[in-house]
Amino acid sequence: MSAQTLTCGVRPAPPCNGRRQAPRASPRAFRCHAAAAPAVGTSLRDRQARAFAPWCAQGSRRTPIRRPPTYSRPSTLAQVSPAPSSSKATEQVRVAVLGASGYTGEEVVRLLSQHPHFTITAMTGNREAGKEFSEVFPHLRTAPAVPRLTKIEDVAWEGVDAAFCCLPHGTTQEVVAGLPRHVKVVDLSADFRLRDPALYAEWYGGEHRAVALQGEVAYGLTELHREAVRSARVVANPGCYPTSVQLPLVPLLAAGLILPRDIIIDAKSGVSGAGRSAKVNLLYTEATEGMNAYGVGKHRHMPEIEQGLTDAAGEQVTVSFTPHLIPMTRGMESDCYVRLADGVSVEDLRAALETKYANEPFVHVLPAGIVPQTHHVRGTNYNHIQVFKDRQSGRAIVISVIDNLVKGASGQAIQNLNIMCGMPETTGLLQQALFP
Ligand SMILES: NC(=O)C1=CN([C@@H]2O[C@H](COP(=O)(O)OP(=O)(O)OC[C@H]3O[C@@H](n4cnc5c(N)ncnc54)[C@H](OP(=O)(O)O)[C@@H]3O)[C@@H](O)[C@H]2O)C=CC1
Ligand SMILES: CC(=O)N[C@@H](CCC(=O)OP(=O)(O)O)C(=O)O
Known part of the structure; x- marks a missing residue:
C-alpha cells in the first residue's frame, strides 16, 4: 500500500522518539501515519490503517486537553514542575494507572514511556500512596515524568479518559463500577473475566459485587475478541495462563482439529506472576533453585480457560491444568497435550495456526521444529507457539510461551486500549526481546 497520510484535523502528538517533548508553540494539523485503507484489505497494515481512522475522526470531537505536568525530562521525577499555563493543548489520551506501585502497574508505565499517544495523568498506590513513582521504581527515573502516587479516591477523574486497573x-469490581462513565477501563484483575456470576462466586470465594457491569464487559484476549474490544467501555484483560493456553487451543477447537476432551495443560510461571506483595513462598530462599506445582486441581484460572475453550468447541470442555512456580523472574510456558480429531495430523494443526495468525503482529507460530523459549519473548508482547507430534498416537503437544507481565498482562492491556481508542494496536508495543 502506498504511504499516503491522513490529515485528521487534530493537534499533533509528540514524535515517538522515546522521550515526551514539550508541547509545540502552535497547533498544526495532525498527520496520522496511517495509510488510507482500501475498501477491502486483509494485511496487518490495512487493518491498522482502518483501525486508526476512527480515532483520527474522533479527534475533532474530542475536547483538546492539556498535557500533565511537563514533558521536558527533569533530572529526577521529583523535580517535575507544572506545565506553564501557556502550553498548548495537545491531542492525547489521558490515562490513569490504578495500582501503579505493583508489578503490572509498573509494567504499564514502562511500556507507556514509548507510547506516543497515551499520557499518564494519574497513578495510584495503596501503601505507597504519597510517594514519587521514582522512589518506588528507581529504574524508571529516566522515563517521561509521571504524577505522584495518590490514593484512588484522590484521582481527579475529569482529567482522565482511560484507566488501567492493576x-x-x-x-x-467496586472500584471499576464506581468510575465515571466517560472513562474507558482495562481491568487487569480477574474480577470481570467470568461471565457467569455463579462461577465467579464458586472460584473466587464470594458473590460478585458489580454483576450489572459484568454483563457489559468485553473479554480482552485481543486476537480472538478484537471486535468486542473495539466497542467496549470496559475490558477484562485475560489472566496470563489463560492467554498462553487459549491463543493456540481456541482456533484448533473451533476448527474441530482437536477433541474437546483429554486436554492436559502443564504450565510454568516466573515469580513476578504472583505480584510484588511479600509472601513466604516468594522469598528468594524459597523460590530459587527449585520448583513446585501449586493450585493443583483447583487453580482459579481453570474456569477462565474452560470458558474460552467451551465457547470455541461448542460443547463443555474440562481441562486438567497444573501450574508451577519456577525460579525465574518473568516468563510463562504452557505445554498443552491434546488429542487429534480423526484424520488430522500435527502438520494440519500447524497449518491451521499459521493461517489463523498469519497477519497477527504478536502471535507467531515458529518454523517447524523450533522450540519456543521464554527468553525469546522476555519483555515483549509476543506469543510464540509450536506444535509437536506426541509419541502416543493421535496426540500432539502444543507449546506456548509469553511474558506473563507483558502479553500476559500489561502489554495486552495496552494493545486493548489502543483498539478501544481506534489506534493501531501495536502502538508502543513493538519492543524486541531482551536476550540473552
Ligand atoms: N503479575 C502478573 O504476572 C499478572 C497479574 N495480573 C493481575 O493484575 C493485578 C495486579 O497484579 P500485580 O501488579 O502483579 O500485583 P501487585 O501486588 O504487584 O500490585 C498490586 C497493586 O494494587 C495496589 N493495592 C493493593 N491492595 C489495594 C487496595 N486494597 N486498594 C487499592 N490499591 C491496592 C498495590 O498498592 P501498594 O503496593 O502501594 O500497596 C499495588 O499498586 C492482579 O489482579 C493480578 O492478579 C494479571 C496477569 C498477570
Ligand atoms: C505465579 C503466580 O502466582 N501467578 C498467578 C497468576 C497471575 C495472573 O494472571 O493472575 P490473575 O488471574 O490474578 O490476573 C497465580 O497463579 O495466581
Missing part, C-alpha cells in the same frame, strides 16, 4: 482481584 489492582488485586476482589478489590477491583
Whole structure:
C-alpha cells in the first residue's frame, strides 16, 4: 500500500522518539501515519490503517486537553514542575494507572514511556500512596515524568479518559463500577473475566459485587475478541495462563482439529506472576533453585480457560491444568497435550495456526521444529507457539510461551486500549526481546 497520510484535523502528538517533548508553540494539523485503507484489505497494515481512522475522526470531537505536568525530562521525577499555563493543548489520551506501585502497574508505565499517544495523568498506590513513582521504581527515573502516587479516591477523574486497573482481584469490581462513565477501563484483575456470576462466586470465594457491569464487559484476549474490544467501555484483560493456553487451543477447537476432551495443560510461571506483595513462598530462599506445582486441581484460572475453550468447541470442555512456580523472574510456558480429531495430523494443526495468525503482529507460530523459549519473548508482547507430534498416537503437544507481565498482562492491556481508542494496536508495543 502506498504511504499516503491522513490529515485528521487534530493537534499533533509528540514524535515517538522515546522521550515526551514539550508541547509545540502552535497547533498544526495532525498527520496520522496511517495509510488510507482500501475498501477491502486483509494485511496487518490495512487493518491498522482502518483501525486508526476512527480515532483520527474522533479527534475533532474530542475536547483538546492539556498535557500533565511537563514533558521536558527533569533530572529526577521529583523535580517535575507544572506545565506553564501557556502550553498548548495537545491531542492525547489521558490515562490513569490504578495500582501503579505493583508489578503490572509498573509494567504499564514502562511500556507507556514509548507510547506516543497515551499520557499518564494519574497513578495510584495503596501503601505507597504519597510517594514519587521514582522512589518506588528507581529504574524508571529516566522515563517521561509521571504524577505522584495518590490514593484512588484522590484521582481527579475529569482529567482522565482511560484507566488501567492493576489492582488485586476482589478489590477491583467496586472500584471499576464506581468510575465515571466517560472513562474507558482495562481491568487487569480477574474480577470481570467470568461471565457467569455463579462461577465467579464458586472460584473466587464470594458473590460478585458489580454483576450489572459484568454483563457489559468485553473479554480482552485481543486476537480472538478484537471486535468486542473495539466497542467496549470496559475490558477484562485475560489472566496470563489463560492467554498462553487459549491463543493456540481456541482456533484448533473451533476448527474441530482437536477433541474437546483429554486436554492436559502443564504450565510454568516466573515469580513476578504472583505480584510484588511479600509472601513466604516468594522469598528468594524459597523460590530459587527449585520448583513446585501449586493450585493443583483447583487453580482459579481453570474456569477462565474452560470458558474460552467451551465457547470455541461448542460443547463443555474440562481441562486438567497444573501450574508451577519456577525460579525465574518473568516468563510463562504452557505445554498443552491434546488429542487429534480423526484424520488430522500435527502438520494440519500447524497449518491451521499459521493461517489463523498469519497477519497477527504478536502471535507467531515458529518454523517447524523450533522450540519456543521464554527468553525469546522476555519483555515483549509476543506469543510464540509450536506444535509437536506426541509419541502416543493421535496426540500432539502444543507449546506456548509469553511474558506473563507483558502479553500476559500489561502489554495486552495496552494493545486493548489502543483498539478501544481506534489506534493501531501495536502502538508502543513493538519492543524486541531482551536476550540473552
Ligand atoms: N503479575 C502478573 O504476572 C499478572 C497479574 N495480573 C493481575 O493484575 C493485578 C495486579 O497484579 P500485580 O501488579 O502483579 O500485583 P501487585 O501486588 O504487584 O500490585 C498490586 C497493586 O494494587 C495496589 N493495592 C493493593 N491492595 C489495594 C487496595 N486494597 N486498594 C487499592 N490499591 C491496592 C498495590 O498498592 P501498594 O503496593 O502501594 O500497596 C499495588 O499498586 C492482579 O489482579 C493480578 O492478579 C494479571 C496477569 C498477570
Ligand atoms: C505465579 C503466580 O502466582 N501467578 C498467578 C497468576 C497471575 C495472573 O494472571 O493472575 P490473575 O488471574 O490474578 O490476573 C497465580 O497463579 O495466581
